[in-house]
Structures are given as C-alpha cells and as structure tokens.
Amino acid sequence: MTRKLTSAPKHGHTSMLYSTVHTDLDTLDADIAFLGIPYGSAYTMDEVTNDQTRAPTAVRQATDRAVRLLDRYDFDIGGTLYDGRDVRAVDCGDVTGDPVDPKAHSRNAEEAVRKILAAGALPLIIGGDHGIPIPVLRAYDDQGPITLIQIDAHLDWRDQINGVHDGLSSPIRRASEMPHVQEIFQIGIRAQGTARPEEYEAAQAYGSNIVTAYELHEKGMQAILERIPDGGRYYITVDADGVDPSVMPGVAGPAFGGVTYCQMRELLHGLVRKGRVVGMDIVEITPSKDVNQLTAIAAGRFFVNLVGAAVRAGYFDQRISQRAARPAA
Numbered sequence: 605m606t607r608k609l610t611s612a613p614k615h616g617h618t619s620m621l622y623s624t625v626h627t628d629l630d631t632l633d634a635d636i637a638f639l640g641i642p643y644g645s646a647y648t649m650d651e652v653t654n655d656q657t658r659a660p661t662a663v664r665q666a667t668d669r670a671v672r673l674l675d676r677y678d679f680d681i682g683g684t685l686y687d688g689r690d691v692r693a694v695d696c697g698d699v700t701g702d703p704v705d706p707k708a709h710s711r712n713a714e715e716a717v718r719k720i721l722a723a724g725a726l727p728l729i730i731g732g733d734h735g736i737p738i739p740v741l742r743a744y745d746d747q748g749p750i751t752l753i754q755i756d757a758h759l760d761w762r763d764q765i766n767g768v769h770d771g772l773s774s775p776i777r778r779a780s781e782m783p784h785v786q787e788i789f790q791i792g793i794r795a796q797g798t799a800r801p802e803e804y805e806a807a808q809a810y811g812s813n814i815v816t817a818y819e820l821h822e823k824g825m826q827a828i829l830e831r832i833p834d835g836g837r838y839y840i841t842v843d844a845d846g847v848d849p850s851v852m853p854g855v856a857g858p859a860f861g862g863v864t865y866c867q868m869r870e871l872l873h874g875l876v877r878k879g880r881v882v883g884m885d886i887v888e889i890t891p892s893k894d895v896n897q898l899t900a901i902a903a904g905r906f907f908v909n910l911v912g913a914a915v916r917a918g919y920f921d922q923r924i925s926q927r928a929a930r931p932a933a
Contacts, residue, residue, distance in 0.1 A: 605879060608627070608700065609629055609699060609700060609712045609715055609716045610627045610629065610639070610640075610696050610697040610698060610700060610716055611627065611698055611700050611721070612625050613640070613660070613664055613695065613697055613698065614627065614699045615806065617664045617665055617667040617668065617773050618664070618695075619638070619664065619694075619695035619766050620638040620663065620695045620728075620730070620904075620907070621666060621667055621671055621674075621685070621693065621904065621907065621908070621911075622666050622667060622668070622674055623638060623693040623694050623695045624670070624692075624693070624694050624695070624758065625694070625695050625697065626694040626696060627693070627694060627696055627697045629716060629720065629723070632694070632696070632719065632723040632725060633677045633692065633723065634692040634694040634725045635691050635692045635693065635724075635725055635726065635727045635903055635919075635920040635924075636691065636692070636693040636694070636725060636728060636911060636920075637693075637694055637695075637696050637720045637723070637725040637726065637727055637728065637924055638693070638694070638696065638730065639695075639696045639697075639698075639716060639717070639727060639728070639729050639730070639747065639906075640661075640697065640698035640699065640700065640707075640729075640731075640732075641660070641663075641698070641699045641713045641729055641730070641731055641736045641739075641740070641885075642656075642657040642658070642659070642660055642698055642699070642709075642731070642732050643657055643699070643700075643701045643709040643732065644656070644731070644732055644733035644734070644735035644770075644771065644772055645707075645710060645734055645735045645738075645769075645770040645771045645772075646706075646766050646768070646771070649909045650676075652706070654733065655888060655890045655891060655892050655893075656732055656733045656778045656854075656856075656887070656888060657732065657889060658831060658888075658891045659730060659731060659732060659888075659889035659890070659891055659900075660698055660730040660731070660732070660887065661853040661891075662891040662897075662900045663730050663886070663889065663900045663904060664695075664905045665897075665900065666897045666900035666903075666904055667866065667900055667904060669900075669901045669903050669904070669905075670898060670900075670903075670904025670905050670908060671685060671904065671908060674686065676713045676902070678825075678883065678908065678912065679709070680869060680908065680909050680912065681904070681908065681912025681913060681916070682912075682916070683912075683916075684889075685908060685911060685912055685915070686911075686915055687912075687915050687916060689915060689920070689924060690920070690924050690927070690928070691914065691915055691920050691924065691926075693738070693911070694725075694897075695899065696716065698721065698929055699712045699713045700712055700717050709737070710739045710770065711739070713736070713739040713740060714739040714740070714742050714743045715743075716749075717729075717739070717740050717743035717883075718743040718850065721743060721744070721747060721932065724923060726881075726882070726883065726914070727740070727742070727883045727884075728883070728884055728889075728904070728907055728910070728911075729861045729883070729884065729885035729886070730886060731885055731886065731887030731888065731889070732853075732885075732887050733771075733772040733887060733888055734756075734760060734772040734773075734775050734841075734843050734887045734888050735770050735771045735772045735774070735775060736775075736885055736887050737779065737841045737885055737887070738770045738775050738778045738779075739770075739773045740883070740885060741775075741778075741779050741782060741785065741839065742782070743792060744784060744839065744882070744883070745782065745783075745784050746784075747784065747882060748784025748785070748786065748793070748837070749785075749786035749787075749836075750784055750785050750786060750837055750838075750839050750882065751785075751786060751787045751788075751789070751832065751833065751836040751838050751879075752776070752779050752785050752787070752789070752833070752838075752839055752841065753779070753789050753791065753838055753839070753840045753841070753871075753875065754776060754788065754789065754790045754791065754840075754841050754843070754846075755791050755792050755840070755841070755842045755843060755846035755847065755863055755868070756790060756791075756792055756841075756842075756843040756845065756846040756870075757792060757793065757794050757795055757797065757817075757843070757845045757846050757857065757859040757862060758773075758777065758793070758795075758797030758798065758799060758857070758928060759793060759797065759799040759804065759807055759814070760772070760773055760774065760775050760776040760797070760798075760799075760843075761773075761774070761776050761777045761780075761803040761804070761806055761807045762774050762777060762782070762798050762799070763777055763797055764801055765798070765857050767816055767875075768911070772888070772893065773797070773798040775821050775836045775841065775911045776790065776807070776812070777803075777806070779877070780807075780812070782871045783816065785835070787811075787813070787836075788812045788813065788830075789812075789813040789815065789831075789832055790807070790810045790812055790813065790814050790815065791820060791828060791846070791863065791871070792816075792820060792846040792847075792863040793815065793816050793817065794816055794817040794818070794859050794860075794861055794862070795813055795859040795860075795861075796897075797857065807847075808915075813831065815828055815831075815917070817862055817863065818861070819859045820863065820867065821854065821861070823882065824868065825870040825871055825874070826874070828871075828873040829870070829871065829875070829878065832875070834878050834879060835878070835879045835880075836878065836879040836880070837879060837880050837882045838875045838878075838879055838880065838881045838882065839881075839882055839883045839884070840872070840875065840881060840883070840885075840886070840910075841884070841885050841887065842868075842884065842885065842886045842903075842906065843887055843888045844886065844887065844888045844889045844890075844899055844902075844903070845857050845858060845888055846857055846859070846862055846863055847862050847865075847868060847902065848861065848863060848864055848927030849862065850860035850903070851864065851865045851898065851899075851902050852889070852898065852899040852902050852903075853893065853894065853895045853898055853899060854889055854890050854891060854892075854894030854895065854898070854899035854900070855888055855889065855890050855893065855894070855899070856888065856890050856894045860881075861928070865902065865905070867915065868878035868909075869878070869909050872909045872910045872913060873909065873913045874916050876896060876910065876913040876917050876919075877913075877917065880919075881914065884906075884907075884910055886903045886906060886907075889903060
C-alpha cells in the first residue's frame with residue numbers, strides 16, 4: 605500500500621483558488637499543484653505547532669477574497685485566471701507529520717514535491733515557516749540549474765540554531781549548499797533578523813546577490829529584474845515579512861519599507877517572461893496577527909499573478925494539447 609503523504613484540507617474553503625482536491629500523488633494529472641506544508645523544523649518544542657502551521661488553512665479560507673469567481677475579469681492579469689484554457693489545477697492538501705517522528709514531515713514534503721514534479725505539474729507551496737523551502741528545494745536536485753529568488757526582510761543564512769540546521773533562519777544557507785542551485789537573489793533585505801556579521805559575510809563570500817529594500821525602492825523592480833539572468837529556471841520563495849506590512853501585516857517580524865504589492869506583481873510577471881518559473885512558496889504567515897485577512901488575501905493574489913502570467917506565457921499549452929489528443933476513455 606502506498607504511504608499517504610498528504611491529507612485533504614478540512615476547514616472553510618477546501619481548496620486553493622477553487623481547484624480540485626487531489627491527495628493521491630501517484631495518480632496526479634495536473635498542470636498546477638497547490639500544496640500546504642504546515643510544519644517546519646522547530647528550534648524549541650513550543651514551536652512544533654506554531655501559528656504559522658495554520659497558514660495553509662488561512663490562505664485557503666481567503667480564496668473567495670483573492671478570486672471572487674473564476675469567470676471574472678482580473679485587471680492584474682488581463683482577463684480570467686485561466687484565460688479560457690483547459691488548465692488543470694489541483695490542491696494536494698497538506699503534508700502530513702508524525703508525532704513520534706519529528707522529521708517525518710520534512711521527508712514527506714520532499715517526497716510530495718518530487719511526485720508533483722515527476723507528474724509535470726508546477727508546485728505552488730503554502731507554508732509553514734521559512735524552513736519549508738529546504739525539503740522543497742531538495743526535491744529539485746534533478747531540475748537544475750535553479751536560480752533562487754528570495755523575497756524577505758532577512759538573510760536567513762544561519763548555519764544552525766539550537767543544533768537545528770534546517771530551521772526558519774537557515775533556508776538560504778542550505779540552498780547555497782545544493783549543487784543544483786546556481787545563483788541566489790535576495791530581495792527586500794532590511795532591518796534586523798537572526799543574521800550576525802558572520803552570516804552577512806558568509807552570504808557575500810558565496811556571491812549572493814543581496815538587494816536591500818532601499819536599493820529596490822531607489823532603482824525600481826525593473827532594474828533588479830535586469831540583473832537576473834534571462835532564460836533561467838526560477839524558484840521563488842516569499843517570506844511574508846519581505847513584503848511591506850501594509851500589504852502583509854500578519855507576520856511575526858514586521859519590518860517597515862518592504863516590497864510593495866505592485867513591485868511583487870512586476871517581479872512575478874517579469875520572471876515568467878524572462879524564463880521559466882518552476883515553483884513558488886509563500887511562508888511565514890502568522891494568522892493570529894493578520895488584519896482583515898489582508899496577508900492571506902495578498903498570498904492568494906500573488907499566486908493569481910503567477911498563474912495568470914504563466915497561463916498567458918503558454919507554460920501549460922503543450923500539456924493541454926497532449927491531453928486533448930488522448931483517445932477518449
């Protein structure tokens with residue numbers, strides 16, 4: 605019997621953006637696969653089920669505020685979400701954990717993403733804390749070279765905290781050690797986080813492209829996009845605190861001066877045009893601190909912009925044509 609890696613959403617809207625719920629990853633036949641990964645690698649026992657573990661549910665519950673209905677014209681993307689095309693989007697539910705094996709969720713997350721990639725679908729991940737991209741990116745080890753695009757207030761370059769190497773302060777350090785991650789762009793960096801001078805020096809020594817929020821606002825997102833190599837395979841990791849708190853207030857570490865909604869839209873559309881976006885996660889949403897669901901709605905809107913741009917760039921056209929050519933069952 606195949607081990608079950610995910611469980612169906614249970615509360616409110618049962619899927620992201622009205623997609624079909626499909627938790628059997630061995631029979632996945634989709635173009636887009638939403639996946640919740642609630643659990644990270646905690647630094648203390650109190651953090652095993654922190655507020656961020658509820659974020660996948662919170663983002664799904666804001667679906668009808670991110671997208672009223674699929675047949676509505678959306679000015680962010682220039683039409684309906686799927687542009688009248690037979691795009692298959694599914695929600696694979698949330699990666700399961702194991703109370704007697706604290707690291708099982710990480711292995712399950714990696715395996716789930718591998719199955720999504722093997723099925724040819726685009727993984728769109730809802731975290732969870734910022735340790736989530738570590739198992740996700742490990743699943744891309746045969747998908748490189750990957751250019752990692754991080755939106756964040758913080759460097760996330762710690763080697764370990766309390767002996768935990770895969771926690772929320774370490775995802776970019778771990779990514780830098782993966783041979784299939786070719787280049788890293790860190791956009792929106794500002795204020796203070798867990799990084800000490802030695803973490804900043806390590807990021808510089810690696811050659812990370814650190815774009816502070818102040819450089820971004822001075823030069824504009826288009827100038828930053830021009831620094832990112834064309835024709836790449838881009839994985840995007842969005843820490844909600846990288847976005848300005850006026851847009852995403854529901855975070856544990858708000859920092860003024862972050863990436864604006866319009867800058868995020870420009871980045872997502874720009875990356876889709878430049879090359880191939882191969883996945884995205886949105887992490888570090890803290891539902892108890894959200895205001896009028898703004899953070900959850902913004903997360904939904906970022907997914908809408910990425911999906912809408914990808915549809916119009918023809919990302920899924922070949923798969924749609926192949927399905928249409930299959931003999932009727």
